[in-house]
Amino acid sequence: MSEAGNIHFNNEDAHCKEFAKVLNGRVNDYFKSKGISKYGNGEMYFKTVFMLSLFFAPFVAIIYFEPAGWAALGLAILMGIGMAGIGLGIMHDGNHGSYSKHKWVNNLMGYTLNLVGANAMNWKIQHNVKHHTYTNIEDHDEDIEPKAILRFSPATPLKKVHKYQYLYVWFFYSLGTFFWVTIKDFAKITRYKKEGILYKNVKSVLTEYIILIGTKMIYFSWIIGIPVFLTSYTGGEIFLGFFVMHLAAGLGVGVIFQPAHLLPEVEYPEPDENGKMKYSRFVHQLYTSVNFANKSKLVTWYGGGLNFQIEHHLFPHICHVHYSSIAPIVIETAREFNIPYHAKEGFFETMMEHTKMLKWLGTPDSQLVEA
Template identity: 50%
Template sequence: MFACYFISAIGMAGVGMGVMHDAVHGSYSKHKSVNTWVGYTLDMVGASSMVWHLQHNVLHHSYTNIDEHDDDINAPFFLRFSPNGQQNNLHKYQHLYAWFFYSLSTLSWVTAKDFIRFTRYYNKGLVKGGEKAYKRGIVKLIFLKLSYFAVVLGLPIIFSPFSVGMIILGFIMMHFVTGLVITMVFQIAHIVEDVNFPKADCEGVVEGERILHQLATTCNFAPKSKMLFWFVGGLNFQVEHHLFPDICHVHYREIAPIVKATAEEFNVPYYSKPHFFMAVLDHFKMLYLLGNAPKLESIKA
């Protein structure tokens, strides 16, 4: 049973990164309806494609690494992902305990986080259609969440010979694995030592051009690994993805040399780590710096 849940965890991560991600960006197919339906694979594994579109496509891609605007680095008080964020004494140890909370990320996602974020996005005016659309969205979230739990927990409880406690334990383990894998892949692309963390002025304006901003805030990893490329849906080529989010990930390996050569020609950043574990180590170091640096100026900002 635990082996099956572990395989499911790897499958969930693969579906999220290699299938849903392209679909919600509109790059899985040339047909909008196909992208919409394939995007529902995220709902099938417990999260919301509707909320993900707002959090990822709208906020993360528009405001990459900008504190209070990029929702990927808007963290709870015990985590600090930007040198422009508030610092407290707990952050001194975040390089040690952050990994545990990464493991909890999808468990939180399939329970409360989608509702919290959708409500916050509605209050920010990001939900088109006003109050009626917000209420419909909440009903849709409830229906899809109940459907997910009915299948993933309900059916095993009814039909399998295992106890309820064992099934719940397997379910939690599955999300621990999925959460750690997915969070690491996204974090090591943006929260590393090389990249920048631009700061908005008092009017919310960030100076610079969009393409240069994406190059300065994003880092590739393990570009030569075909196996990793397949598993993470090309997200090891984060630079290419952030420059061209409407291009399907299967083309990233071919366009990467062109992007790199162009960046070198114009003397602009093109960050890349040769190996996955080197990128993980760099993320570990960055978590330490963000928690222990005495001044914001001690970190590249």
């Protein structure tokens, strides 16, 4: 996809170029020596079936059995966990082109995002283009843009309410997918159209609007329409289940995506007056990303390997099922070239450090600009 902005990475730096050459060579040699593909394998296909089943099976149970009370909410939560799993472990690889060597398969897996209510093209622009290219760069990486009463960057003006964001941030994380499927997609596509970036990344803007509106209509027709017409649940009960499902999904996505670039170790590099960055785009990723819970098979499996955030940002074209295997190569090479490789041991330790980071971002000590 096409890039945007006026940032210029120092891709001609000799040290950065040599590091990238050596690391890419070693990773390529790993796959050649093992005789394996960089794309998905049996583990990936099993995960695809599992996550889709985890999302749809509870929905079928709700429609068929019409459980009441906590049983119904429990099934809605399971749907949310499955929905997050689809986003983290299926559509993410599809939209990066790393699920399969076949473009049509990647597109199909990418569109599982539309299946659960969001829009694949918006995701590609925000995530693949803006986030992966300009990681932790103010005014370029949308992931650190101020959201409502949240502050994710020292360069963002500080407000009094930010003092408490480490307490209320979890609720906003939980609301993430709910806002995405209801409001955010429409705001995003309009924004990208005004910025001109939409024209650079699609063949037809009109087609993308039709896809967005059409898939939204299909999504709400089955996720809301089927319970309305085939069950005896009230409108309020149906909305509650829908909302609870998204709370679970939003939190599941948030605790995996957010800490990887919001921990004390990360940097928020700023360009000079000419828009030039200190490092190459490749090396920039190691200064702005943190791995966590890499020894946890559960976190790695459910989180789509995104706890190996460094490997993902260096090699987004490689399927996440291989990240744990290539991580030692990245660690060794980074050490040789005296380039940082940030990693946290445990999942809960990471959540605590992420909370501390959010708390620090709510203090005057974190300011880089005048409030």
